[in-house]
Amino acid sequence: MKTKIAVNAASGKMGQQVISQATSHSQVELTAAFCRSDHRLLGRQVGFNNIEYTSDIEQGLNQSDVVIDFSLPEGTMELVKQTAKTKTPLIIGTTGFSDEQISELKDAAKNFPVLLAPNTSIGVNSTLALLSLAAKMLGKQADIEIIEAHHKHKIDAPSGTAIRMGQAIAEAMGENFNDLKTTDSRFEKRTRKKGEIGMSVIRAGEIIGEHKVLFALDNEIISIEHKAQNRHCFAEGAVEAAVWLAQQPAGFYTMQDFLANR
Numbered sequence: 001m002k003t004k005i006a007v008n009a010a011s012g013k014m015g016q017q018v019i020s021q022a023t024s025h026s027q028v029e030l031t032a033a034f035c036r037s038d039h040r041l042l043g044r045q046v047g048f049n050n051i052e053y054t055s056d057i058e059q060g061l062n063q064s065d066v067v068i069d070f071s072l073p074e075g076t077m078e079l080v081k082q083t084a085k086t087k088t089p090l091i092i093g094t095t096g097f098s099d100e101q102i103s104e105l106k107d108a109a110k111n112f113p114v115l116l117a118p119n120t121s122i123g124v125n126s127t128l129a130l131l132s133l134a135a136k137m138l139g140k141q142a143d144i145e146i147i148e149a150h151h152k153h154k155i156d157a158p159s160g161t162a163i164r165m166g167q168a169i170a171e172a173m174g175e176n177f178n179d180l181k182t183t184d185s186r187f188e189k190r191t192r193k194k195g196e197i198g199m200s201v202i203r204a205g206e207i208i209g210e211h212k213v214l215f216a217l218d219n220e221i222i223s224i225e226h227k228a229q230n231r232h233c234f235a236e237g238a239v240e241a242a243v244w245l246a247q248q249p250a251g252f253y254t255m256q257d258f259l260a261n262r
């Protein structure tokens with residue numbers, strides 16, 4: 001049977017990409033596409049599909065097995081109020097949440113399945129495993145710098161992926177990322193602190209999403225890099241994860257749970 005998928009923030013760059021992926025997937029049916037109540041798309045047909053953009057989230061969720069959200073933190077937190085009522089499994093690709101918002105999402109996940117993924121591409125999630133290995137082997141001697149580049153429209157910084165990479169590195173070293181990260185030190189007059197994980201951010205043009213991690217030793221540098229060539233990789237991973245999440249019990253999941261158990 002096909003998995004019925006609803007798309008939140010359907011007007012966005014990722015919303016549109018997920019719609020395109022869902023409608024071309026043989027095991028998926030697009031059942032709802034949500035946009036804000038004042039949006040120019042409201043009531044318009046979604047591509048050549050037999051549905052219209054709607055702001056009636058509750059009705060759309062009732063017709064769907066799972067919902068995919070790439071919006072802004074406020075949009076996600078609004079959506080969660082609705083999924084808490086309908087118990088609809090929720091894939092969250094949105095980034096930029098505060099610690100309090102993440103706690104709220106974890107609380108909500110006690111009653112229905114929630115998968116939070118700052119990056120839904122299979123490539124980035126494989127890169128996390130490479131970073132853990134490098135961190136275990138080199139983390140204590142190397143200077144570690146995470147460099148990310150994105151388009152000029154992006155609001156949050158550092159990216160959700162860069163933070164996730166830092167967490168994976170710190171965890172592999174038996175450390176807490178919050179104790180090691182430095183995001184603004186390059187504007188201070190000081191030398192590098194031993195053990196810090198530096199975060200560098202570029203916002204320019206239409207860069208889709210690039211992440212590079214340097215493990216710099218005194219005489220050599222190891223560099224692990226991922227470059228998204230287009231947004232298809234994010235949409236593809238999100239839709240595959242949604243098909244999986246629709247079958248899971250209530251709980252808080254990551255892409256690692258999906259990839260390890262699919």
Ligand SMILES: NC(=O)C1=CN([C@@H]2O[C@H](COP(=O)(O)OP(=O)(O)OC[C@H]3O[C@@H](n4cnc5c(N)ncnc54)[C@H](OP(=O)(O)O)[C@@H]3O)[C@@H](O)[C@H]2O)C=CC1
Nearest residue numbers: 009011012013014070071072075093094095118119120234
């Ligand atoms: N996990 C991953 O792999 C990826 C994550 N992302 C993340 O996904 C998010 C969206 O990215 P992108 O599609 O590029 O951004 P866009 O700016 O293109 O789209 C944002 C969408 O969110 C909607 N929105 C914003 N605020 C609200 C709100 N309060 N209530 C309801 N809807 C809202 C917008 O609606 P409107 O048109 O009405 O303004 C729009 O549809 C970002 O957080 C980004 O970091 C992006 C790519 C990959």
Ligand SMILES: O=C(O)C1=N[C@H](C(=O)O)C[C@H](O)C1
Nearest residue numbers: 095118119154159160161209
């Ligand atoms: O805003 C984006 O575009 C992206 N955001 C995600 C993030 O913050 O990590 C993932 C991807 O790199 C694109």
